Amino acid sequence: MTFLDQLRTAERQNGSLLCVGLDPEPAKFPEHLRGDASKIFDFCAAIVDATADLVNSFKPQIAYFAAHGAEAQLEKLMEHMRRTAPQVPIILDAKRGDIGSTAEQYAKEAFERYGADAVTLSPFMGFDSVAPYLKYHGKGAFLLCRTSNPGGDDFQPQHLRDVPGQPRLYEHIAALAQGPWNLNGQLGLVVGATYPAEIERVRALAPTVPLLIPGVGAQGGDAVATVKAGWKSVEGTTTAPIAVNSSRAILYASAGPDFASAARQEALRTRELLQNASAF
Numbered sequence: 001m002t003f004l005d006q007l008r009t010a011e012r013q014n015g016s017l018l019c020v021g022l023d024p025e026p027a028k029f030p031e032h033l034r035g036d037a038s039k040i041f042d043f044c045a046a047i048v049d050a051t052a053d054l055v056n057s058f059k060p061q062i063a064y065f066a067a068h069g070a071e072a073q074l075e076k077l078m079e080h081m082r083r084t085a086p087q088v089p090i091i092l093d094a095k096r097g098d099i100g101s102t103a104e105q106y107a108k109e110a111f112e113r114y115g116a117d118a119v120t121l122s123p124f125m126g127f128d129s130v131a132p133y134l135k136y137h138g139k140g141a142f143l144l145c146r147t148s149n150p151g152g153d154d155f156q157p158q159h160l161r162d163v164p165g166q167p168r169l170y171e172h173i174a175a176l177a178q179g180p181w182n183l184n185g186q187l188g189l190v191v192g193a194t195y196p197a198e199i200e201r202v203r204a205l206a207p208t209v210p211l212l213i214p215g216v217g218a219q220g221g222d223a224v225a226t227v228k229a230g231w232k233s234v235e236g237t238t239t240a241p242i243a244v245n246s247s248r249a250i251l252y253a254s255a256g257p258d259f260a261s262a263a264r265q266e267a268l269r270t271r272e273l274l275q276n277a278s279a280f
């Protein structure tokens with residue numbers, strides 16, 4: 001099954017557009033685990049177990065593991081997710097982007113070492129930096145398009161003088177991902193929930209690619225506006241799925257021993273919000 005099929009199937013099975021982000025930060029762990037980087041796996045596995053029936057994807061962020069030398073725990077977590085929640089695709093958030101020969105190594109890391117179903121990439125270095133990932137048939141690759149952070153504006157001529165007749169940078173990336181770069185239907189785009197108007201524009205330019213949409217929850221993005229802009233239904237079927245990511249708001253919903261059930265409650269709440277907005 002391709003990543004796109006996995007995402008569609010999980011969306012249907014779990015009735016969910018929610019992607020739970022796994023950004024483990026020991027300093028924010030519940031009291032009994034706080035500050036202990038050797039508990040990263042235990043913490044994340046508890047979140048996975050509590051939410052696997054509520055999501056269409058999981059998104060581990062590699063930096064939160066690498067910063068603590070916890071790659072072995074990430075490997076173990078990937079294995080845990082594949083075994084206990086095989087219906088849920090895993091997007092490894094690595095935001096890689098480098099020349100082709102180096103990209104081959106990053107692709108091997110994501111898909112062979114960690115066994116991810118999809119990866120996030122920066123498209124800044126051009127198509128030859130993306131191509132090595134596309135050799136892994138069926139795997140997904142999400143290109144950063146319109147990021148959720150305030151600095152996402154820096155490269156968009158929003159506050160500069162627009163060049164008449166020229167697309168903005170994110171529009172150019174969306175058009176490449178929908179068209180010439182999308183050789184085997186593996187590409188997706190990352191668009192921040194903090195910019196619903198741009199999500200709508202990206203969806204118009206890229207009607208069939210999946211969108212990864214972070215920024216609801218801790219970053220304050222509008223979940224309802226996000227779904228209305230990015231998720232389209234045509235005769236009861238979506239044109240392309242969306243995965244709306246929330247990390248901190250779910251992971252750290254409680255600082256007590258009930259953190260996993262609190263995470264489940266927050267995931268349920270967010271899933272319902274997204275569901276209602278999509279009128280599934």
Ligand SMILES: O=C(O)c1cc(=O)[nH]c(=O)n1[C@@H]1O[C@H](COP(=O)(O)O)[C@@H](O)[C@H]1O
Pocket residue numbers: 021023061093095120146147148149190191192214215216217218219245246247248249
């Ligand atoms: O690629 C991403 O996942 C990403 C892109 C983006 O534009 N903004 C963004 O916040 N992210 C990631 O999405 C997650 C958001 O986390 P919360 O703000 O805690 O929900 C983090 O792992 C970010 O690295």
